[in-house]
Amino acid sequence: MRKVLLVARHEFLTNLRRPGFIFMTLFVPVLGLVGLAVVSLAGGRAANLLREQFAPEGRPIAYVDHSGLFSPALPQYGKLFTQYPGEAQALQALRDRKETTVLVIAADYLQSGKVAAYSLRSGFSSQVASDSDTVRSFLIDHLVEGKIDPPTAARLRDPLNVVPVMLDQDGKPSTTGTTGVVLGFIIPYLMSILLIMTIFTSSGYLLQGIGTEKDSRVIELLVSSLSSTQLMAGKILGLGALGLAQVLFWVLSGWGLLLLASGLLALAGTLPVSLPQIGLSIVYFLLGYLLFGTLMAAAGALGTSLREGQQIAGIFSMGAALPFMAISFIFANPNSTLAVVLSYFPFSAPVTMMLRLGLTQVPWYQLLISTALLVGAVLVSLWAGAKVFRLGLLMYGKRASPTEVWRALRQA
Amino acid sequence: MQTIRINNLVKCYADLCAVDNLSFEVQAGEIFGLLGPNGAGKTSTIRMIMDIIRPDSGSIEIMGQPPSLRTMERIGYMPEERGLYPDLKLLECLVYLAELKGMPRSRARARALDLLRRVDLSGYAGQKVRALSKGMQQKVQFIVTIMHEPELVILDEPFQGLDPVNTELIKAMIVELKHQNVSVVMSSHLMNQVEQMCDRILLVDHGQAKLYGPLHEIKARYGRRTVLVELSNGELFPGHLQGVLRVTRSGNQYEIVLAEDGSPASVLEQLVAARAPIARFEIGSMPLDQIFISVVAEHGKTSSVPADKEHRA
Numbered sequence: 047m048r049k050v051l052l053v054a055r056h057e058f059l060t061n062l063r064r065p066g067f068i069f070m071t072l073f074v075p076v077l078g079l080v081g082l083a084v085v086s087l088a089g090g091r092a093a094n095l096l097r098e099q100f101a102p103e104g105r106p107i108a109y110v111d112h113s114g115l116f117s118p119a120l121p122q123y124g125k126l127f128t129q130y131p132g133e134a135q136a137l138q139a140l141r142d143r144k145e146t147t148v149l150v151i152a153a154d155y156l157q158s159g160k161v162a163a164y165s166l167r168s169g170f171s172s173q174v175a176s177d178s179d180t181v182r183s184f185l186i187d188h189l190v191e192g193k194i195d196p197p198t199a200a201r202l203r204d205p206l207n208v209v210p211v212m213l214d215q216d217g218k219p220s221t222t223g224t225t226g227v228v229l230g231f232i233i234p235y236l237m238s239i240l241l242i243m244t245i246f247t248s249s250g251y252l253l254q255g256i257g258t259e260k261d262s263r264v265i266e267l268l269v270s271s272l273s274s275t276q277l278m279a280g281k282i283l284g285l286g287a288l289g290l291a292q293v294l295f296w297v298l299s300g301w302g303l304l305l306l307a308s309g310l311l312a313l314a315g316t317l318p319v320s321l322p323q324i325g326l327s328i329v330y331f332l333l334g335y336l337l338f339g340t341l342m343a344a345a346g347a348l349g350t351s352l353r354e355g356q357q358i359a360g361i362f363s364m365g366a367a368l369p370f371m372a373i374s375f376i377f378a379n380p381n382s383t384l385a386v387v388l389s390y391f392p393f394s395a396p397v398t399m400m401l402r403l404g405l406t407q408v409p410w411y412q413l414l415i416s417t418a419l420l421v422g423a424v425l426v427s428l429w430a431g432a433k434v435f436r437l438g439l440l441m442y443g444k445r446a447s448p449t450e451v452w453r454a455l456r457q458a
Numbered sequence: 459m460q461t462i463r464i465n466n467l468v469k470c471y472a473d474l475c476a477v478d479n480l481s482f483e484v485q486a487g488e489i490f491g492l493l494g495p496n497g498a499g500k501t502s503t504i505r506m507i508m509d510i511i512r513p514d515s516g517s518i519e520i521m522g523q524p525p526s527l528r529t530m531e532r533i534g535y536m537p538e539e540r541g542l543y544p545d546l547k548l549l550e551c552l553v554y555l556a557e558l559k560g561m562p563r564s565r566a567r568a569r570a571l572d573l574l575r576r577v578d579l580s581g582y583a584g585q586k587v588r589a590l591s592k593g594m595q596q597k598v599q600f601i602v603t604i605m606h607e608p609e610l611v612i613l614d615e616p617f618q619g620l621d622p623v624n625t626e627l628i629k630a631m632i633v634e635l636k637h638q639n640v641s642v643v644m645s646s647h648l649m650n651q652v653e654q655m656c657d658r659i660l661l662v663d664h665g666q667a668k669l670y671g672p673l674h675e676i677k678a679r680y681g682r683r684t685v686l687v688e689l690s691n692g693e694l695f696p697g698h699l700q701g702v703l704r705v706t707r708s709g710n711q712y713e714i715v716l717a718e719d720g721s722p723a724s725v726l727e728q729l730v731a732a733r734a735p736i737a738r739f740e741i742g743s744m745p746l747d748q749i750f751i752s753v754v755a756e757h758g759k760t761s762s763v764p765a766d767k768e769h770r771a
Contacts, residue, residue, distance in 0.1 A: 049558060052554075052557050052558060053558075056554055060545070060546065258543075258544070258545075259541075259543075262541045262542065262543065262544055263537070263539040263540060263541025264541035264542055264543055265541070266510065266535075266537040266539055266541065267535065267537065267541065267555060267602065268558065269510055270508045270509070270510060270530050270533070270535050270537075271527075271530060271531075271555070271558040271559050272527065272558055273527060
């Protein structure tokens with residue numbers, strides 16, 4: 047155990063001093079600080095600027111009215127909406143690039159609601175324009191004109207202004223405001239990214255460390271000083287502690303930033319992350335790291351060189367990246383079969399669960415199955431990793447064949 | 459008590475046996491030479507002693523115990539494949555590796571500084587290992603080996619890559635270890651380089667022992683088998699001599715290897731009878747590699763497997 051701690055201490059300290067590690071650890075909070083500064087300095091303007099990038103408000107729209115419900119246009123829309131007598135002229139104007147969006151309102155609009163939206167091939171924002179609030183208001187206002195009083199008409203245009211109220215642990219309502227809801231989405235997302243970054247850096251250092259020890263031949267001195275299991279355990283422990291320290295630093299600085307933000311932007315201060323959620327993230331971080339760490343250690347030992355070890359390890363990394371490929375599905379429906387399967391599959395479980403925890407109430411049995419499977423995978427990888435590690439350590443210039451790996455695994 | 463006792467050690471790979479029924483002992487406080495050509499099985503033997511690879515059969519005892527992590531702490535090992543942490547500072551590297559061998563940190567620090575002073579590297583203690591020259595790294599490698607005050611030091615090809623000055627420095631330090639009653643095992647394929655230091659040797663070839671025993675005995679046994687003759691005119695060497703196996707000429711000097719039935723006296727008699735102008739007549743001490751060659755020649759080819767590559771686990 048003393049030697050395990052020695053190796054752990056050595057790995058922790060030498061990697062802590064790496065310029066790459068220091069840069070990355072500081073980079074994340076600095077980025078947050080810069081973002082915060084921009085937002086608070088530019089105030090609301092920044093948000094508007096962002097909205098304008100996509101929002102179509104103010105873009106002129108051409109239309110052809112076959113239903114007769116929208117002719118002539120109400121005066122307040124006269125500026126934005128240009129009416130064309132027929133489709134042919136309107137589409138010609140589109141082709142000549144005089145117009146960007148042409149709406150053709152069907153004759154049976156009242157029954158079908160059909161509006162054909164024409165735009166040029168490249169016009170992503172034109173398509174957005176056809177589905178915008180402006181177009182909705184235009185349609186609504188013409189339909190109800192003279193039939194209802196103006197306040198009702200106005201409400202009809204914008205019928206919903208949600209005030210989210212969440213019940214806290216004591217069941218008392220607390221208004222965190224829209225920001226709270228947004229943070230509820232963003233925080234698990236950011237946390238899962240940090241989680242995967244940390245898992246990858248720690249296990250990457252592990253891989254790199256073993257690769258260098260093999261390349262520099264110091265490995266023969268090591269295995270004649272301590273057992274390969276001690277060596278592997280020490281490395282995993284030391285780098286795991288380093289990764290955890292990094293996450294802790296990020297979380298604490300994030301907390302500080304958030305406090306700063308609530309001061310600067312006068313946001314409601316309650317953090318939409320609960321204590322169990324933080325606890326679970328730590329569990330998933332540790333298990334995820336152990337899984338990837340042991341696999342990377344084995345990969346590093348098996349490769350004939352650092353580079354080859356990294357190639358082998360790349361296969362495992364794919365598994366961790368899976369949830370990010372499916373992220374839109376998970377966001378859209380955090381309880382879909384795909385999301386559940388991904389949170390069971392050990393390689394993708396840590397990230398997927400992090401995301402889902404922020405998005406939805408994950409049933410307890412799913413948490414149980416997912417952690418159980420992850421623990422099982424960790425145990426298998428520790429067991430197999432230690433064996434393969436020993437086999438790979440002393441093979442220089444020669445690749446371990448699958449048969450040799452298999453034989454090493456069977457020799458209990 | 460013997461420091462190392464090895465009995466009928468065998469290690470075979472798919473196509474050949476690197477170590478084939480080898481038995482030998484290393485006494486406390488002696489310098490033991492494990493000699494033989496490349497691929498003879500020296501490194502495989504050492505790796506089995508160090509518990510890096512496991513023997514197929516046979517037994518190894520180190521200080522009365524089978525090899526284990528506990529015995530490893532009492533051994534200093536310099537592998538054939540040298541290696542240090544290139545990105546660590548020299549002092550840190552030495553201390554870390556000694557700590558792994560069980561030495562407390564503060565003592566390791568003091569000893570590292572002391573040893574660095576001995577080999578003229580104190581100025582480099584704070585430098586990164588990769589900044590050192592190759593020769594310096596070799597010296598550091600030797601320091602790593604003896605850092606934790608081992609009772610047994612195993613050096614695989616210790617003088618490989620060292621210049622003559624540093625070779626002498628390391629040789630002096632090895633002799634000093636012997637005076638401190640540390641057992642030293644040196645392997646080398648350059649037999650002449652280590653022979654004058656060794657108390658006893660084991661000559662291996664194709665994984666088998668060819669010669670084993672105290673060096674002076676072996677020398678005495680084979681040394682009388684050569685005669686060195688110098689003539690004032692080399693052309694006057696007699697064409698045929700009785701009881702002679704082989705004659706090698708270099709200028710006016712002749713190295714005569716005696717046959718089983720020959721003797722230095724009979725050669726001298728024959729030279730005098732032939733009126734050869736003798737300037738020098740010397741009963742030779744045969745260099746170890748010559749002894750090796752003649753032993754292999756006598757035994758004949760015992761194995762047909764080429765030994766051109768050293769086998770690794």
